Amino acid sequence: MYTFRNNTPRATKRAEGTAKRLRLLLCCSLALLGGLLVNARAQQGPTTPSKTYSVGDKIPAFSVQMSNGLTLTDADLKGKVSILVFFNTGCPDCRRELPHLQKMSERFPDVTFICISRAETEESIKSFWAAKQLTLPYSAQPDRQLYDAFGAKGLPKLYLVNKDHVICCTYSDRLSKRVLVRQIKKLLYEQ
Incomplete structure (x- = not known):
């Protein structure tokens, strides 16, 4: 049985470069996704009230x-x-x-x-x-x-x-x- 091993310095550098590119791509993708989520949330408006109305408060305009x-x-x-x-x-x-x-x-x-x-x-x-x-x-x-x-x-x-x-x-x-x-x-x- 033949096992292929490519442990040359050139192959190792190429693998390290590929890993760096993948990490960079992952970071950029996460940053883009985060930006899209923040934008979507901002367009929806606030989901929690700025004030909780309780006894003694005037009702809000509606x-x-x-x-x-x-x-x-x-x-x-x-x-x-x-x-x-x-x-x-x-x-x-x-x-x-x-x-x-x-x-x-x-x-x-x-x-x-x-x-x-x-x-x-x-x-x-x-x-x-x-x-x-x-x-x-x-x-x-x-x-x-x-x-x-x-x-x-x-x-x-x-x-x-x-x-x-x-x-x-x-x-x-x-x-x-x-x-x-x-x-x-x-x-x-x-x-």
Whole structure:
């Protein structure tokens, strides 16, 4: 059996040169890929909010297209007690809590209830609303932009907002209905 060995200085230098070129090519490729990723990320905009809104903060400015065709802005809520709920119909907690919010909206007609989806289509929301016989107004948001603007974490995420646009309380996961009712009454009847 014949084994080829080429351990000459010339072959060794050639192998070293090839290895250097491959390392250089790999480094350049990684740098290019990194630059492309940074550029793509910059074009998407920030994925994390610059501020997390919580109790005592004013709500951020926003404008959404509602299920009834009207456009709703934060200015439309001035002078009204409001509940903004971020949801997704694929979320088990949201599926459980939305019917309770429907009942609460019927109990408190002077409170403006606004349901805003996180990364969900109009079609999937419509079918869930029909199946659960919900009449709450909603805004189908195909992305996370408004959710991120509020600095929301988790679903469902509820913001109870007073007449001056100040967040009075927030809820995630299981909503304490008794506490929420008490907070709503306090805001509705305060002078």
